[in-house]
Amino acid sequence: MVAWLAKRRGLALGLSFLLLLVGIAGLLRIPIDAVPDVTNNQVQIVTAAPALAAGEVEKTVTLKVERAMAGIPGLREVRSISKLGVSVVTLIFHDEIDIYFARQQVGERLVGVRQEIPASVGRPELGPIATGLGEIYMFELESSTHTPEELRTLMDWRIGPKLRQVPGVIEVVSFGGAVKQYRVTIDPGRLAAHHISLDAVRTALERDNANAGGGTIEKAGEQIALRGVARFTDISQIGDVIVRTEENGTPITVAMLADVDTGAAFRQGAMTKNGKGEIVGGSVLMLKGQNSRDVVARVKEEIKDLNELLPKGVRIRPYLDRAEFIDRTVATVFRNLVEGAAIVTLVLLLTLGSLRAGLLVAGAIPFSLLIAFSGLVATGMSANVMSLGAVDFGIVVEGAVVVVEHALHGAAREHHRLMRRRRIIDACVHAARPVTVAVVIVLLVFLPLASLEDVEGKMFRPVVVSLVFMLAGALFYALVLVPAVAPRLLEGYSSTREPLLVRALRRAYEPALDWVLRWPKIALVLGMAIAAVCIAPAGRIGAEFLPRIFEGAFAIDARRPVSVSVSQAISLSNETEAALLEIPEVEKVISRIGRTEGSIDPAGPESSDVFIILKPRGEWRKGLTPESLIEEMDKKLGPRVPATLHAFSQPIEMRVNDLIAGVKSDVAVKVFGEDIAVMQDVAEKIRRVLSDTPGSADVKMEIPFGMPSFKVTIDRDRASRLGIAPRAVLDAI
Numbered sequence: 261m262v263a264w265l266a267k268r269r270g271l272a273l274g275l276s277f278l279l280l281l282v283g284i285a286g287l288l289r290i291p292i293d294a295v296p297d298v299t300n301n302q303v304q305i306v307t308a309a310p311a312l313a314a315g316e317v318e319k320t321v322t323l324k325v326e327r328a329m330a331g332i333p334g335l336r337e338v339r340s341i342s343k344l345g346v347s348v349v350t351l352i353f354h355d356e357i358d359i360y361f362a363r364q365q366v367g368e369r370l371v372g373v374r375q376e377i378p379a380s381v382g383r384p385e386l387g388p389i390a391t392g393l394g395e396i397y398m399f400e401l402e403s404s405t406h407t408p409e410e411l412r413t414l415m416d417w418r419i420g421p422k423l424r425q426v427p428g429v430i431e432v433v434s435f436g437g438a439v440k441q442y443r444v445t446i447d448p449g450r451l452a453a454h455h456i457s458l459d460a461v462r463t464a465l466e467r468d469n470a471n472a473g474g475g476t477i478e479k480a481g482e483q484i485a486l487r488g489v490a491r492f493t494d495i496s497q498i499g500d501v502i503v504r505t506e507e508n509g510t511p512i513t514v515a516m517l518a519d520v521d522t523g524a525a526f527r528q529g530a531m532t533k534n535g536k537g538e539i540v541g542g543s544v545l546m547l548k549g550q551n552s553r554d555v556v557a558r559v560k561e562e563i564k565d566l567n568e569l570l571p572k573g574v575r576i577r578p579y580l581d582r583a584e585f586i587d588r589t590v591a592t593v594f595r596n597l598v599e600g601a602a603i604v605t606l607v608l609l610l611t612l613g614s615l616r617a618g619l620l621v622a623g624a625i626p627f628s629l630l631i632a633f634s635g636l637v638a639t640g641m642s643a644n645v646m647s648l649g650a651v652d653f654g655i656v657v658e659g660a661v662v663v664v665e666h667a668l669h670g671a672a673r674e675h676h677r678l679m680r681r682r683r684i685i686d687a688c689v690h691a692a693r694p695v696t697v698a699v700v701i702v703l704l705v706f707l708p709l710a711s712l713e714d715v716e717g718k719m720f721r722p723v724v725v726s727l728v729f730m731l732a733g734a735l736f737y738a739l740v741l742v743p744a745v746a747p748r749l750l751e752g753y754s755s756t757r758e759p760l761l762v763r764a765l766r767r768a769y770e771p772a773l774d775w776v777l778r779w780p781k782i783a784l785v786l787g788m789a790i791a792a793v794c795i796a797p798a799g800r801i802g803a804e805f806l807p808r809i810f811e812g813a814f815a816i817d818a819r820r821p822v823s824v825s826v827s828q829a830i831s832l833s834n835e836t837e838a839a840l841l842e843i844p845e846v847e848k849v850i851s852r853i854g855r856t857e858g859s860i861d862p863a864g865p866e867s868s869d870v871f872i873i874l875k876p877r878g879e880w881r882k883g884l885t886p887e888s889l890i891e892e893m894d895k896k897l898g899p900r901v902p903a904t905l906h907a908f909s910q911p912i913e914m915r916v917n918d919l920i921a922g923v924k925s926d927v928a929v930k931v932f933g934e935d936i937a938v939m940q941d942v943a944e945k946i947r948r949v950l951s952d953t954p955g956s957a958d959v960k961m962e963i964p965f966g967m968p969s970f971k972v973t974i975d976r977d978r979a980s981r982l983g984i985a986p987r988a989v990l991d992a993i
Contacts, residue, residue: 272740272741272743273741273745276627276744279631280627280630282631283627283634286636286637287630287633287634290633290636290642291550291553291643292551292586292590292642292643292644293393293551293552293553293586293643294644294645295589295644296641296718297391297393297718298719298916299391300714300715302351302352302353303350303351303362304351304386305325305329305349305370305384306387307346307382307385308346311381312344312345312381312382313969314342315342317342317347318342318347320377320381321342321347322349325340325349325373326338326349328370328372328373329349332351332353332365332369334353335352339352343862343863345528346862347382347384348861355714359548363389366386388545389430389548390430390431391548392917392918393546393912394430394545394546394547395543395545395546395911395912395915396555396583397543397544397556398541398543398578398580398581398871399576399578400531400541400579401414401539401540401574401576402574402575402576403574403575405572405573406571406574408540409437409440411574412438412440412540414574416439419570419576422562423559426555426558426562428551428555429544429547429559430546430548431544431545432543433543433545433856434540434541434542434856435529435540435541435543435852436538436539436852437538438527439524439527440523442498444514444520447517450516450518451517454512456512456517457991458988460503461503461517461518468490468502469491469492470491471490471491472487472490473488474486474487495520498514500514500515501513528854528855528865529865530826531852532834532853533848533851534850535835535836535838535841536834541579551642552582553587556583557583563576563578580871580873582912584812585912588812589644589645589809590643592645593644593645593648600651604622604625605622608657608661610759611759611762614668616749617664617667617749620660620746620749624656624660624737627733627734627737627741628731631732631733631736632648632727632729632730632733635725635730636725641722641725646720646723647723647725647726648726651726651727655727655731656731657734658699659699659735659739660737660742662691662694662738663687663738663742663743664742666687666690667746684747685747688739688743692739695735695739696735696739699735706724706727707724707728709721810886811911811913812874813871813872814889814908815870815871815872815910815911815913816869816870817869817906817907817909817925818832818851818869818870818907819866819867819904820866820905821866821903822866825865826853826865830853832901832902833868835900836901836906837850838900839901840872840896840897842896843893843896844881846874847873847875850870851868852868852869852871853865854867854868869914870906872893893908907960908957925960946961974989
């Protein structure tokens, strides 16, 4: 086949050109990201139940959802979190299950669950189709003239809906401020004076806040729609609602029984910045499988337009932009690829002794890279630090080196110019078999990595895919393009002398080889001694699943006592931010406390994510590393912020850890059992052991209970003697 294609030079060049076009098309279409998305295949069910405590949420909502989801095809694992006012059930499916099929099955089961859970308790809903890398753009609203409540209203009613229309965006989560409510604050004394129950007030408000349709009226050949409109359009209308009319005709209105106004809704979260108080912001979530850099670009364009339409003095300012991290990572990978290609090309020029031969071999690098790009596009993978950063150009050009060097050797043995071409083609044909075998052996070494599953498979499968397509492209280059081009390109080569570098190495190598052959036993002992010296330190070298990529920002998982209030959490966050800003490398600090309405995060005020935005690396103090900077921050926070545990991580890293294992840490130990008090004692012992383990840092324990509460248990016998229904007591509470 090689000889046949070598004789048909036009066909070989045409095939090569066609593959080159396919590779260029792949380069233009390939999605680019910083790291592979290792998030497992999961569906989340979120239920907001603001009236229930954690134990009631578990019994009333979480257990019913978990039981209903049992037996779904492809379901691998179920985990859940029940907290005050919220239930989050995470269903993890096998990787081969299509996410939309999984959501369809879950949605069908939810129909039955919603019938079991009272509507007054909560309505289970599916979480967004996002992954650990889905939080692509975080921003704040800057304004010196608007209150947090006004900014939150802008966020929920103008900014959020517009950003959700951007292609590739699945959700926009609002943080901070407070949701505006129209409130009717009942005065129990006034109710008692008029002998009116709470239920009567609620019924009146529900009855008088409605619209109705009356069909149509036909008149003069036309039909006219009949509409009854009684929805509240003004706060004064709420107070004018008549609850009851006295016997003398005097109406009792809501305004006579309660105070009607607007105010903040009950909340379990907030957002602060730089120790100066509360702010309002948002986070854009990307649809699973989209190109994050393209989606961020579209979001920025939409925000640019929004900034022109927002009220005067209000501006959207980003504080974490995924595109910046991707660009930094891509620039690093690109620089490494260019440097590696340059070094390989230089070595080829020095060892082959021919500029044309060196450039011919080096051409395998861009050719195989383009083929790898098209392969990644075909398999739905992105170009990232794993799929491209793990490339070894020495392996890629190996086949072309053998073919070209053999061709040079054949050309040097023939003095007649026309016969030299024939010699070059024969040399390429003779080298085809060993080159093919060598490439197949390399592929067999890497292919087992493709069988990895879960996180390991998502991390290392891109390496296998890119390498397989790259080696396939390099083999095609060596066996098709090189034999077609080499006869004309190398026909002028007739030197029989070895390159200067090879001759220099040979002068040093030949005496060493003679000595080894003369004293084989000494050479064997010496070799074993060198091997022992090199192997000995291996036991003391640490091991990691993957080197940590510095994202350019830090994130802290701050944990406080379970009973902490929102206002106290805000105060502690302000102190944390003020302490961190004393470090010169910190540009700004933003904290997201607890959870916001509509969020899939079940955290309460006891937990907050602190985002530390750093200055460019070039502005850091000399010799300062990310690790030493974390140590300095930890020492700052320890004495300044009481009753708070700080675990340092990075924004993407923390999010991925949370979605994969349900915890925002690298390593987690889970305790299972029947008695929660016993489990907590065991967990505390484990925490103490882990804290004393060398190398451990930021060891913390999840506290499952401890939030104080007032519990009112209705005495049904006494209530019945007084003629009071339990529902009325609950209304009063």
